[in-house]
Structure formats: structure tokens, C-alpha cells
Amino acid sequence: MDAELSTATEFPQPESFSFDEESLKAIETIVKRYPPGKQASAVIPLLYVVQRQMKRSTGSAWVPNKGMDAVAERLGMAPIRVYEVATFYFMFNMKPIGKHHLQVCATTPCWLRGSDEVSRACRDAGKLGGWGQTSEDKMFTLSEVECLGGCVNAPILQVDDDYYEDMDYESTVRLIEALRRGERPAPGSVIGRQTSAPEGGPQTLLDVPGE
Amino acid sequence: MAKVTVDGIEVEVPNGVSVLQACEAAGKEIPRFCYHERLSVAGNCRMCLVEVEKAPKPIASCAYPVADGMKVFTDSPMVRNGRRGVMEFLLINHPLDCPICDQGGECDLQDQAVAFGGDASRYREEKRAVKDKYLGPLVKTIMNRCIQCTRCVRFATEVAGVPELGATNRGENMEIGTYVEKALTTELSGNLIDICPVGALTSRPYAYVSRPWELRKTDSVDVLDATGTNIRVDARAGEVLRILPRTNDDVNEEWMADRGRFAFDGLKRRRLDRPWVRQNGKLKPASWAEAFTAIAAGIKGRKIGAVAGELADAEATVALRDLMAALGSNHLECRTDGAAIDASRRDFYTFNTGIAGIEEADALLIIGSNPRLEAPVINARIRKRVATGGIPVGFIGPRGLNLTYAQDWLGEGGATLSALVGGQHRFNEVLRAAKRPMLILGRGALARPDGAAVLAAAWQVAAQNGMLQADWHGFNLLHQFGGQVAPLDLGFTTGIPADIEALWLLGAEVPAAVPEGAFVIYQGHHGEAGAARADVILPGAAYTEKDATWVNTEGRVQRGRLAVYPPGEAREDWKILRAASEVLGIRLPYDSMDGVRARLVEANPVFGGPGFAPHGCTDLAGPVGDVGGVAEAAFASSIHNYWQADVISRASATMAECARTYLPQAAE
Numbered sequence: 001m002d003a004e005l006s007t008a009t010e011f012p013q014p015e016s017f018s019f020d021e022e023s024l025k026a027i028e029t030i031v032k033r034y035p036p037g038k039q040a041s042a043v044i045p046l047l048y049v050v051q052r053q054m055k056r057s058t059g060s061a062w063v064p065n066k067g068m069d070a071v072a073e074r075l076g077m078a079p080i081r082v083y084e085v086a087t088f089y090f091m092f093n094m095k096p097i098g099k100h101h102l103q104v105c106a107t108t109p110c111w112l113r114g115s116d117e118v119s120r121a122c123r124d125a126g127k128l129g130g131w132g133q134t135s136e137d138k139m140f141t142l143s144e145v146e147c148l149g150g151c152v153n154a155p156i157l158q159v160d161d162d163y164y165e166d167m168d169y170e171s172t173v174r175l176i177e178a179l180r181r182g183e184r185p186a187p188g189s190v191i192g193r194q195t196s197a198p199e200g201g202p203q204t205l206l207d208v209p210g211e
Numbered sequence: 212m213a214k215v216t217v218d219g220i221e222v223e224v225p226n227g228v229s230v231l232q233a234c235e236a237a238g239k240e241i242p243r244f245c246y247h248e249r250l251s252v253a254g255n256c257r258m259c260l261v262e263v264e265k266a267p268k269p270i271a272s273c274a275y276p277v278a279d280g281m282k283v284f285t286d287s288p289m290v291r292n293g294r295r296g297v298m299e300f301l302l303i304n305h306p307l308d309c310p311i312c313d314q315g316g317e318c319d320l321q322d323q324a325v326a327f328g329g330d331a332s333r334y335r336e337e338k339r340a341v342k343d344k345y346l347g348p349l350v351k352t353i354m355n356r357c358i359q360c361t362r363c364v365r366f367a368t369e370v371a372g373v374p375e376l377g378a379t380n381r382g383e384n385m386e387i388g389t390y391v392e393k394a395l396t397t398e399l400s401g402n403l404i405d406i407c408p409v410g411a412l413t414s415r416p417y418a419y420v421s422r423p424w425e426l427r428k429t430d431s432v433d434v435l436d437a438t439g440t441n442i443r444v445d446a447r448a449g450e451v452l453r454i455l456p457r458t459n460d461d462v463n464e465e466w467m468a469d470r471g472r473f474a475f476d477g478l479k480r481r482r483l484d485r486p487w488v489r490q491n492g493k494l495k496p497a498s499w500a501e502a503f504t505a506i507a508a509g510i511k512g513r514k515i516g517a518v519a520g521e522l523a524d525a526e527a528t529v530a531l532r533d534l535m536a537a538l539g540s541n542h543l544e545c546r547t548d549g550a551a552i553d554a555s556r557r558d559f560y561t562f563n564t565g566i567a568g569i570e571e572a573d574a575l576l577i578i579g580s581n582p583r584l585e586a587p588v589i590n591a592r593i594r595k596r597v598a599t600g601g602i603p604v605g606f607i608g609p610r611g612l613n614l615t616y617a618q619d620w621l622g623e624g625g626a627t628l629s630a631l632v633g634g635q636h637r638f639n640e641v642l643r644a645a646k647r648p649m650l651i652l653g654r655g656a657l658a659r660p661d662g663a664a665v666l667a668a669a670w671q672v673a674a675q676n677g678m679l680q681a682d683w684h685g686f687n688l689l690h691q692f693g694g695q696v697a698p699l700d701l702g703f704t705t706g707i708p709a710d711i712e713a714l715w716l717l718g719a720e721v722p723a724a725v726p727e728g729a730f731v732i733y734q735g736h737h738g739e740a741g742a743a744r745a746d747v748i749l750p751g752a753a754y755t756e757k758d759a760t761w762v763n764t765e766g767r768v769q770r771g772r773l774a775v776y777p778p779g780e781a782r783e784d785w786k787i788l789r790a791a792s793e794v795l796g797i798r799l800p801y802d803s804m805d806g807v808r809a810r811l812v813e814a815n816p817v818f819g820g821p822g823f824a825p826h827g828c829t830d831l832a833g834p835v836g837d838v839g840g841v842a843e844a845a846f847a848s849s850i851h852n853y854w855q856a857d858v859i860s861r862a863s864a865t866m867a868e869c870a871r872t873y874l875p876q877a878a879e
Contacts, residue, residue, distance in 0.1 A: 065391055078374035083390040087379040 011095050017066035019074075023053045027074065039075045043085050046071045047092050060138075061101060061160065062093040090145070097141035098134045100179050102126060103158040107147040110155035114168060118155050119144070121172035139180060152196040153189055162187035213279040218286060230272035230283055231259050239285045242294060242323045244301075244408045245360035246273035249464060250369055256301070256360050258323065260293040261285050269293040291327070298328035304339050305409070306355045313351075314410030316423040320358065341386055346376075347394030348868040349473055350403055350412050357387055357411035363403045370466065371397040372594045372615025387411075394872050398587035398853055401472040405455065405465070416473055416865045417453045421445075429774035430457060432761045433471035434522055434693025434754045435857055438566070438588045439763025440467050444475075444755050444774035451475045451755050451775055461567045462767065468587040469869070470853065470860050477863030478753050483738045484779025487748035494748065499780065503794035505747050509730040510795075513712035516542030519703050520718030520735065521692035522857065524759035524771070526807045527734075527751075527784030528698045529814050530799060531717050534788050537797035544707045545698030547719050548849060550654050551662025552688070553834035554704045557817070558826075559666070561696065561766035562589075563684035564649045565825055569596050572685070574645035576605040576638065578628060578669055579846030580653025580689050583614050584853040586764070589689070590614065603645075605638040607631075608653075608846045624845035628665065631672045632838055642676035649678055649685035654695075655849035657688075660842070667836025679828040686828070689764055691850060692857060693754070694718075696762040700815045716741050717784065718751065718858070734787060736777070737858035749791075750781035753859060757783040758804060760811065760818060768822030 019027065030045045047063055050071060055061035063086055072079040086092045093101070104110075104119045119142070122128060126140035134141040150156040153165035157172060164175055164187055171190045178185050193199055212223050215230075217237035224233045229252070234241050245256035254274030261272045264282035269289055284290060302324065309315045341354040359378065364387060367376040375397075379390050389395070395403075403412045426445035433440040433454070441457040454475055456467035486502035487494040497505070517535045519528050523545070532543060546552055553559045564572065569592045582590040596602055597616040606618040607627045621627050621638055630636040642648045652669045659665070670686060672678075678685030690696055707714070709724050718735035721744045725731070733745035736753040754761075756777040761769050777783070782790075785807050792799040801807050812819035854869040855861045 078368075080375055080377035080390060083379055084377040087390070088381045 014064050014066055017050070017064055017070050019049070019070060020053055020057070022056070023049045031075075040077050040081070042075060043071060043077065043082055044089070046074065047082070047086050051092060055160075058096075059099050060096045062096050090143070093141075096134075098138050100139060101141050101143065101158075101160050102128075102176075103143045103145045103148075105146070105148045105150070105154070105156045105158070106144045107151075109147075109151035113154040115155040117169040118157055118167045118172050121167075121169045122157070122176065125173040125176040140176070153193060159187075165189040166191045166193060213277045213281070215277050215279075215281045215283060217283045224277055226277070228277055230261060230263070230270065230275045230277055230281070233277045233281075234261065234272060234283060234285055241272055241285060242327050243273060244319060244323075244358060245362060247362050247365075247406060250362060250365040250406075253361050253365065256358065257297045258294060258301070258327075260290055260297065262287045262289045294327040295329045298324055299332065299334075301358050302328070302332060303334045304355075305358060306338065308356070311419075312353075312356065312410040313413040313418055313420075314356075314407075318410060319408035339383060344386075344388040345392050345394070346389065346403075346412075347400060348865065348872050349400050349415055349469060350395070351415040351418055352412055354386065354388070354411055356409050358409055359385055359387060360408060361387070362406045362408065363387060363412060366403060366406050367395065367397065369598065370402070370591055370595070371395075371399045372591070372598075373397045396873070398469050398583065399466060399591060401469050402456075402466050414453060414473075416476065421447055421452050426452060427774070429755075429772050431755065431771040431774060432693065432763075432769045433467065434761055434771070435471040435474055435859060436468055436586050436588075437690035437692055437695060437764035438463060438468070438586045439693060439761060439765070439767055439769055440471055440588055441769070442467065442471065446755075446775045449775045451478055461565070462763070462765075463566075463588045464592075466588050466591055470856065470866065473865045473869075474857075474860035474863045475755065476865050477737070477859040477861065478755060479778075480864070481737055481862040482778050482781070483736060483742060483748055483750040484777075484781050485750055486780065487742075487745075489746045494745075499790070500794075502747050502749060503791050506732055506791060507795050509732075509746055510538070510713040513730060514542075514708075514710065515540045515713040515715065516544065516707040516711045517703075517715040518547060518707065518717065518719040518722060519543075519545040519698040520547060520694065520716065520720070520741075522694040522754065522859075523698055523717045523719075524694060524754070524757065524761060524784065525697035525701065525768075525811055525818060526759055526804070527717055527788060528701050528703065529811050530785040530788035530801075530807060531715060532701055532703070532814070533799050533810070534792050534795075534797070535715070537792065537799070538795070541705050542707050542711060543698075543703040543705045544722070545695070545703035545719075547722070548654065548658045549662070550657040551666055551836070552654075552657060552699060552704070553663070553666060553836070554699045554702070555834070556830075557700070557766060558684060558686065558828060559670070559834045560688050560699050561823075562651075562687040562689060562764040563766075563826065563828070564687050565765050565823060566592055568825055569593055569649070571683075572596060572645075572647050572649040573600065573602050574605075574642050574648040575602060576607070576631075576642065576648070576650040576672070577614075577618070578607045578650060578652045578672075579624075579656025579665070579848070580651055581608065581612060581614070581848035581850065582651060582653075582689060583612070584848060584850045585653065585655075585689055585691050589764075603638075603641050605641065608848065624843060625661065625665070625841040626843045628668050628672070629839075629841050632668050632675075632841075634675060639676060642672075642678070645677070647683055647685065648676055649687060651687045651689050653846070653848055654688065654690050656846045658849055659844065661840050661844075663834070663836035664838060664840035664842075665836075666834050668838045668841050670833035671838050674831045674833065679831055681829055682827040684826055684828045687764075693761050693763060696764060696766060697760065700762060700766075700817055702814075716745070734784060735858075736781065737862055739858055739861070749787050750777070750779065751784040751787060752777040752781055756781070759783075760808070762817075762822060765823040766817065768818055768820065 050067035068082040072082045128142045215233045220237040222237045243259045259272045260269040262284040368374040440463040441459040458465040488497040488505045604618040673686040713730040734749040854866045860866040
């Protein structure tokens with residue numbers, strides 16, 4: 001993760017933060033999963049709730065300080081304990097990001113399968129300078145992430161919460177232009193691969209009895 | 212018990228202790244950074260590596276429990292190699308700025324690098340840089356030096372009870388700080404400087420002032436609160452440069468409150484350093500002889516009384532008492548705050564449970580005290596008890612105070628106390644169910660018109676709820692300053708009548724009831740209202756400037772020692788009184804410190820011993836006071852401005868800055 005992503009001071013923080021109705025409903029479900037007295041375990045899911053609410057209300061999915069304070073208050077934790085968690089995991093954006101978060105997996109399998117091309121396409125089509133940067137039109141933020149666990153369909157580009165698989169330069173450019181137009185192409189393999197089967201379709205277990 | 216062999220030395224240690232503790236029991240030194248015996252175990256610095264027989268790799272001894280028959284090697288090639296490797300990693304990002312680092316000369320990293328490290332670094336890449344953090348006016352940070360042992364994080368969370376420090380980000384980018392910049396809200400922040408093993412957290416007032424080997428170190432006692440913290444006064448060329456706590460498990464463990472630690476710069480400012488005599492309504496500088504002559508003339512034939520202030524030492528107090536007796540006066544007072552203290556029995560006005568005794572208590576009731584501000588170190592002890600034992604704490608006083616531990620707020624004032632006396636309050640059940648209940652009564656709760664009734668009522672609560680047992684004394688009065696108990700031991704409670712004609716103030720402010728024309732002698736080190744009103748000012752010595760006996764809130768008798776000489780013509784206080792007696796023609800019969808101390812023991816035998824030992828209470832008869840007379844008014848602690856509660860801290864620039872930072876509304 002780029003260190004710049006986690007400094008807290010160089011951009012305006014919202015004056016206040018309170019959970020909206022949708023968040024409150026989500027929180028109720030989440031907190032119930034943990035035994036009484038262990039509510040602090042819900043800190044990570046609640047930080048996601050904050051991030052999603054920010055996306056809904058401002059278009060930028062990030063976690064402001066007041067949002068972390070709200071989580072701390074809801075879970076009865078010291079605010080610093082929430083800050084520690086939120087800054088530890090790079091899934092939480094500690095400063096405002098663009099409308100779409102382009103997360104290029106650059107771990108070995110994706111890299112071998114051409115993630116360099118994917119990130120180059122992101123930079124070209126998204127008009128992005130480099131890792132951790134946001135485009136001037138506030139449409140895209142580019143991040144390098146570690147293994148997304150989709151190695152069979154490498155390389156992977158995660159846009160916000162969706163995986164786009166089997167990417168290459170051209171398909172990445174097409175995807176970004178579609179996003180810019182406000183479309184949302186269906187996530188998954190862009191070459192029509194069936195889940196994680198071999199290209200062209202499954203080659204084993206073709207004669208399962210009874211099917 | 213487990214038998215462990217450390218480097219061939221067999222030791223027997225309790226089950227469950229760590230290998231590091233077993234090694235210490237065998238007399239082996241184990242280097243460490245993150246491990247601290249009063250904090251939880253983190254195990255993240257890896258410096259305490261040792262080899263254990265049959266273990267495939269070195270283990271971190273601080274976090275590894277002993278097992279019976281374990282064979283430990285603390286100085287094998289594997290251990291030496293491992294520690295050298297750890298040290299090399301620690302030094303990768305540590306700057307080589309020892310020559311300008313305030314920790315230099317007393318730095319764990321420096322010492323251990325010499326003892327256990329290699330001789331050269333192989334690291335050629337760039338070092339990381341970390342932004343310095345603001346933690347308040349007392350603690351200076353140079354975060355490049357931080358080795359992320361997290362002692363400060365654990366201290367703030369566990370001991371100080373203010374979880375405001377943390378480690379944000381991770382890996383190479385990990386930083387210690389508050390994340391959202393703010394001053395740490397604790398009265399114990401100076402201890403962060405002590406526990407930091409490197410120069411990342413250092414004293415802001417002491418920055419670039421001195422090197423440890425230049426300092427003359429004097430063991431003494433802190434008197435700026437009533438804890439009686441054992442301290443070491445570091446001085447150079449007649450100037451106190453810093454004050455550090457000494458370890459005393461019965462009193463302060465190894466902690467110290469910020470006021471005692473940082474207020475000493477007040478010792479150099481606004482001092483009375485020469486005698487003054489009022490002539491024609493104006494104070495004029497005078498010689499000692501002129502001052503004494505003026506006193507002899509001023510008090511002649513007048514009805515005289517004496518008041519001992521909150522920072523009066525026992526020697527001066529007994530000399531003042533003898534002087535008054537020789538003048539035929541028995542008008543003595545020390546309760547300058549008006550606290551209705553009954554000094555007829557010592558357990559009516561001391562902290563009988565003892566500070567260490569708090570750890571045995573299983574229920575606590577706090578009445579009209581804010582221990583966090585009145586005695587932060589005692590408050591840390593209470594917090595330790597609550598954190599480890601989860602004991603119930605009932606609190607009568609302002610609602611919503613953050614005492615750093617959970618308290619059960621029972622009510623604001625007298626009405627709640629009366630309900631507890633009646634035995635019908637829900638907290639009575641809690642107290643009765645406890646085996647070792649205790650209560651802490653704040654001195655502030657006695658400084659009101661119904662003070663005597665509050666005292667009697669609190670005693671009755673103690674007596675009726677099993678706090679007074681043959682081997683347990685759960686009644687505690689919490690004083691606020693280090694000089695408040697000794698005068699009580701010396702009978703300074705006879706009171707000043709309204710028609711007094713002359714007054715000798717030993718560091719005390721003028722009592723409100725003193726008539727206009729009274730002749731006032733002020734003896735002390737800082738002049739405030741008492742000095743402004745005085746007819747004669749005698750410059751005395753502050754606590755760092757005299758050999759003196761102090762009694763803490765427990766009644767513990769401790770000796771402070773002279774670290775620097777008093778400024779100008781100021782003198783040790785008992786000597787001033789002895790010299791004055793000569794001029795007044797009633798010579799006091801002692802000429803040496805030994806003589807005064809012998810007199811002290813004669814006046815009250817407690818001064819001949821330690822003064823405090825755990826004790827029980829068999830005589831349940833309470834102090835004088837009408838239990839039913841407790842008014843309904845709310846209790847308030849008499850300390851609102853922790854940072855400027857006494858004359859020394861009011862003269863201190865450091866404490867003024869703290870007050871500006873922490874109490875913006877109270878700042879002038």
C-alpha cells in the first residue's frame with residue numbers, strides 16, 4: 001500500500017458523521033453475529049458500512065475520522081483502536097477516492113499473465129499518474145493490491161466490489177470507457193470463461209451420470 | 212513450582228512465569244525493549260531471545276512460559292547470533308543521532324547495542340522517516356527513533372487508563388501516535404518518557420538541557436501531592452534540572468504524577484530570596500537581623516497564633532510549635548482549606564488501607580474526591596485493582612467524571628451519603644457482600660460547613676459496612692499535598708481565634724478571619740497573598756532545598772534531602788525559626804538536625820518509625836460530628852486546576868502551558 005493513502009491530515013474531513021437508515025439496519029444484523037461483550041469484533045464489517053455509506057452519500061468510498069469515531073462509539077471501543085484497524089487494512093480508504101476504485105492485482109500469477117498491461121491501460125484510459133492517484137475528473141483511483149484470490153482467471157482488475165477477470169490492455173480500456181459512460185458491464189470473465197473452467201469450456205466431468 | 216536450569220544454575224520458579232523471569236531469578240541479564248514488568252507482554256521486539264534445549268530455534272523469553280525441567284541457555288552462540296541479528300534489524304531504521312539525542316547516556320538501545328549488538332551495519336538502503344507527533348506540552352517526540360516496542364501504547368492503555376495512543380498503519384509504515392492529533396489527556400504522561408527505551412519520547416522541558424552524567428542525583432520525596440512519591444532530584448550547578456520517580460512498590464511503584472515531575476521550574480521563579488519588612492505600609496528589603504527585630508517588636512504583648520501551610524515540613528512545624536509554646540500561645544492551625552479534620556486519632560485523618568492495600572480491596576466507595584486529580588498515582592493503583600479484579604467502585608460526587616475506570620455513580624452529594632449511612636442504599640449491599648471493602652473520603656468533602664458531619668457519616672459508613680476489621684482498615688482520607696499530614700500529627704488543630712493579634716504563617720495563606728490590624732509574619736518560599744499581606748517576610752526553602760521529613764496521606768514518614776541550596780538569603784525553615792527564637796529571647800533547645808528530629812520523635816513517636824504499616828481497626832468509635840447533619844449539597848473536589856494547584860506549580864511556566872492546553876477556559 002502506498003503510504004500516502006493513510007495520512008490523515010491533507011484533505012478536508014467531514015465535520016460530522018452519522019449512520020443513515022440503511023447503515024443502521026446493516027449494523028444491527030452484523031453486531032448480532034457476535035456474542036455479548038465481544039461487539040468490538042464487528043469493527044471491520046462496520047468500517048465497511050461506513051465506507052459504503054460514504055460512497056452512497058458522497059460518491060467516494062472512504063472512511064473519514066468521524067466515521068471511525070462513530071464506529072468506536074457504537075461498539076464501545078476507544079477511537080484509537082478503530083484507527084489502528086482501519087489504517088492496517090488497505091481495503092479501507094483513509095482519504096477520498098474517485099468514483100471507481102481500480103484495484104490491479106500485481107501478485108505473481110497476475111503479473112505473469114500481464115497485470116502490467118492492465119495497469120498501463122488503467123493509467124492511459126483513466127488518465128491516472130500512478131499508484132494511489134486519483135484522476136482529475138475524480139472518476140478513478142488506481143491502487144495496486146495483493147493477491148485477490150482469482151489467480152485461475154488472472155489477471156484480475158477489481159473495480160469497487162466487482163472482479164473483472166482475464167483482463168488485457170484492450171478489455172481494460174473498454175471497461176474503463178464503459179464506466180466513464182456510466183455503464184456497469186457485468187463482472188466476471190471478460191472472455192466468456194465459464195467460472196474458472198478452461199478457456200473454451202469445461203474439459204473434465206463432462207459425463208456426470210444423471211445429468 | 213517448576214525447576215528450570217539457566218546456564219547450569221538450577222532455579223525453582225512458580226508455574227506460569229516466563230522464561231525471562233526464570234533467567235532473572237537465576238541472576239542472568241536478559242536484554243529487552245518491549246518487555247516491562249508492570250505492563251502486559253507484547254513480545255514484539257525479539258531482543259530477549261534465549262535458547263531452550265530441544266527447541267529448534269531461539270525463543271522470545273518474555274512471552275514463553277517455563278516448563279518443569281527446562282534447560283535454558285542465555286549466552287550460547289545461537290543466542291548471541293540471534294540477538295545480534297535482532298539488534299541489526301532494530302538499528303536499520305534507527306537514526307545515528309545519539310550525540311544530539313536526549314536519551315544519550317541512559318538509553319537502553321545504546322547500552323544493549325554495545326552489549327549485544329554487532330560492530331557494524333550492513334544496511335546501505337535508505338532509512339525511513341516518520342513525522343514527529345504532538346502529544347502535549349510535556350512529552351517531546353522524535354519518532355524516527357521509535358523502535359515500536361509499544362510500551363507507551365500499553366502504558367497509556369493499561370496504567371494511565373487513557374487509550375489514546377496506538378500503532379497505526381503497518382509494516383514499514385507503522386507509526387506510534389494518536390492518529391488524530393491531540394494532547395494526551397493524562398496526569399501521568401511523564402512516565403511515557405521513563406518507559407520509552409529509546410529517545411523517541413523525551414521530556415520537552417528538559418530538551419537539550421543536560422547529560423545524565425553531569426547531574427548530581429539526590430533521593431528525595433515529592434510533596435506536590437499527598438502520595439509521597441519517591442523521587443530522585445537531578446541537579447547541576449545549584450539548579451534542579453529534572454525530577455524522576457524512584458521505585459517504591461508500597462507507594463508509587465515506579466510512576467509519578469506530572470505536576471510533581473514538571474513543576475520544578477517554579478522553584479526558580481517568583482521566589483522569596485531575602486527578608487522583607489513593612490515600613491510605612493510598604494515592604495522594604497531588609498537583613499535577617501532587621502527582620503527578626505521587627506518581629507520582636509511586632510508581636511510583643513500580642514496574642515499570637517501560627518498556621519502551617521500545605522507544603523510545611525515536619526521539622527519546621529515542630530519548631531514553630533515550640534516557638535509558639537515558648538511565647539505562651541496554643542493557637543495552631545494547619546487546615547487552611549477549612550477541612551473539618553478530627554485529629555484526635557491518627558486513623559481519622561490518614562489513608563489507613565495504604566496505597567498498596569488498595570490491591571487487596573474488593574469494593575471501593577469514593578466520597579467527594581477526584582483521585583485522578585488529587586493523587587494521580589493512587590488513582591492508577593485503583594485503576595490497576597479495577598482492571599485486574601473488576602471490583603465495584605461507587606462514586607459520590609459530580610456525575611460523568613472520567614476516573615479512567617468504570618464507576619457506579621451513586622449521587623452527587625450529602626443526600627446519597629446520608630442514604631448510605633441509613634444502610635438502605637443499593638450500594639450498601641455491595642459493600643456488605645465484600646470481604647475487604649474500603650472507602651476514600653476526599654479532603655474537599657470536609658472543607659464545607661457540614662464537614663464534621665460528613666467525616667462522622669463517612670466513618671459510620673465504614674463502621675457499619677465491614678470496613679473496620681481487626682486486620683483491615685478500610686477508612687481512608689485522601690489529602691492533597693505532601694505537607695498536610697505532618698502538622699496534624701503535631702497538633703496544629705487547636706484553631707485560630709477571631710481576636711488574634713499576630714500570626715506566623717509557615718507557607719500558608721492568610722486565614723479569612725484574621726482582623727485588619729493583626730501583625731503577620733510570612734515564612735515561605737513563594738509569595739502569594741500571604742506574603743503580600745505580611746508585615747515581615749522570611750524567605751524559606753522549598754522541598755528540594757532542605758533536609759526534611761514529610762508525611763504522606765498514608766501517614767508514612769519519609770525523608771526528603773537537600774538537592775540544591777535555597778536561593779539568595781533563603782534558609783532551611785527550622786533554622787529560621789531557631790534563629791528567630793534567639794532574637795525573641797526564648798531560645799529553642801536544638802542546634803542541629805539531629806536535635807530537631809529527636810524533638811520531633813518526642814512530640815509524636817510516629818516520627819521515629821516508618822509511620823505506616825498495614826493495620827486494622829478495633830475501636831469503632833467515630834470522629835466528633837453529627838452524622839445527621841450532612842447537608843444535601845453536592846460534593847466537589849477542591850482541585851479544579853490540577854496543573855496549578857500549589858504555589859510551586861503556579862510559578863511554573865511548564866505548568867502554565869499545561870493549564871493553557873488542558874484547561875483553556877481556566878487560563879488567565
